[in-house]
Amino acid sequence: MSMPPSSNSTTDAPLYEAEIDLAPIKARRLVIVGYGNHGRAHALNLRDYGVEAIVIALREGSPRYATAREDGFDVMDMDRAAQWGDAFSILAADEAHGQIWRDHLAPHHRAGKAYMFCHGFSIEYGLIDPPPDADILLCSPKGPGGAVRATYLKGGGLIGFYGVHQDASGTGKALALAYMAGVGCGRAGIYPSTFREEALSDxxxxxxxxxxxxxxxxxxxxxxxxxxxxxxxxxxxxxxxxxxxxxxxxxxxxxxxxxxxxxxxxxxxxxxxxxxxxxxxxxxxxxxxxxxxxxxxxxxxxxxxxxxxxxxxxxxxxxxxxxxxxxxxxxxxxxxxxxx
Ligand SMILES: NC(=O)c1ccc[n+]([C@@H]2O[C@H](COP(=O)([O-])OP(=O)(O)OC[C@H]3O[C@@H](n4cnc5c(N)ncnc54)[C@H](OP(=O)(O)O)[C@@H]3O)[C@@H](O)[C@H]2O)c1
Structure with a gap:
């Protein structure tokens, strides 16, 4: 693999929440995979924005089970969540994405499901080789998970970058933007990018x-x-x-x-x-x-x-x-x- 980053994002104007329709994410059965810093912040912000169908997917024995339940979320094991969901925000440790995909998500994949990533790593470096009928989207608030929630609670958000790597449904961009707005990035500005650019830069x-x-x-x-x-x-x-x-x-x-x-x-x-x-x-x-x-x-x-x-x-x-x-x-x- 040898390539320069391929975005002109420095010259693109950002999008703000007033320009973004949240309906595409509200219409989904959303699974947040992992409930660490980003997982928890995204789930709480999206719920506060009115996204109702959210499930947290955790591995067996996860120490975050109790927190997710106390926060009022339904928690499922990876396989059940993979069957239930039609949109997935994969917020587990990047190095485990290949394992999670192979063992839990891929066996339950159906055409039209969307997979969102906060970091370009697992797609850019081939840990996941997604089927062509999936939407593969970058939804990356730039900063630590704690800041995603803290800025949101103050009425703000973090600057975010979105990217569309595969758009099988034709609605990938609208979904990525709706997700980003629901996480709070529409208050700060959302810029276009790519998995490649985000991975290299990060x-x-x-x-x-x-x-x-x-x-x-x-x-x-x-x-x-x-x-x-x-x-x-x-x-x-x-x-x-x-x-x-x-x-x-x-x-x-x-x-x-x-x-x-x-x-x-x-x-x-x-x-x-x-x-x-x-x-x-x-x-x-x-x-x-x-x-x-x-x-x-x-x-x-x-x-x-x-x-x-x-x-x-x-x-x-x-x-x-x-x-x-x-x-x-x-x-x-x-x-x-x-x-x-
Ligand atoms: N855009 C940015 O600026 C930015 C900044 C920071 C992070 N990120 C990205 O956000 C994502 C999540 O990062 P984070 O900081 O939230 O991580 P984190 O706090 O370490 O949380 C990781 C979560 O992944 C789960 N996990 C780890 N290994 C797993 C495995 N083998 N199978 C299933 N679940 C597993 C953990 O499960 P347990 O609950 O069982 O421990 C935990 O719930 C990553 O993709 C990271 O690169 C982006």
């Missing part, structure tokens, strides 16, 4: 910047400072603890706004090194991008999932008692005390 973003990149920068900063004779406590504050304050400024004001809000010394120094760091990172980012686009990352992740996440858990364990985390223990205890 995975590269989290690997190169938000998770892998951020941890690598923090770790490198911490280790360099300690090597230069700075105490681990001070090094932690300046290379880890303060990330949140800067992230909050960029989150609300953008990079230009952040630069205007910090000290001139910090800003002058940052402009001096920004290009140098970006240039050093460029080949690494290109390599990450190739790994994601080729599907190699997805292959490796699914293989590890099938070995009970052996390599994931080993890497996580290596962070237990890491000197960086140990240096910040007192700081984090104080934050918990003061900031809840």
């Amino acid at each position: 995975i590269l973003g989290e690997q190169a910047v938000l998770v892998g990149g951020l941890v690598a920068l923090a770790r490198q900063g911490f280790e360099t400072l300690v090597k230069a004779g700075v105490s681990p406590r001070m090094a932690y504050i300046d290379s880890v603890h303060e990330i949140k304050y800067l992230a909050d400024l960029i989150h609300t004001r953008g990079v230009h706004g952040m630069y205007g809000a910090i000290s001139d010394t910090a800003e002058f120094g940052a402009h001096r090194v920004e290009d140098k760091i970006a240039t050093a990172l460029a080949p690494v980012f290109e390599e990450i991008s190739r790994d994601v686009i080729s599907g190699r990352f997805a292959q490796d992740w699914v293989a590890d999932f099938e070995k009970d996440r052996e390599s994931l858990y080993r890497a996580r364990a290596a962070w237990k008692d890491h000197p960086l985390d140990a240096a910040g223990a007192q700081m984090r205890a104080m934050i918990t005390k003061w900031e809840g």
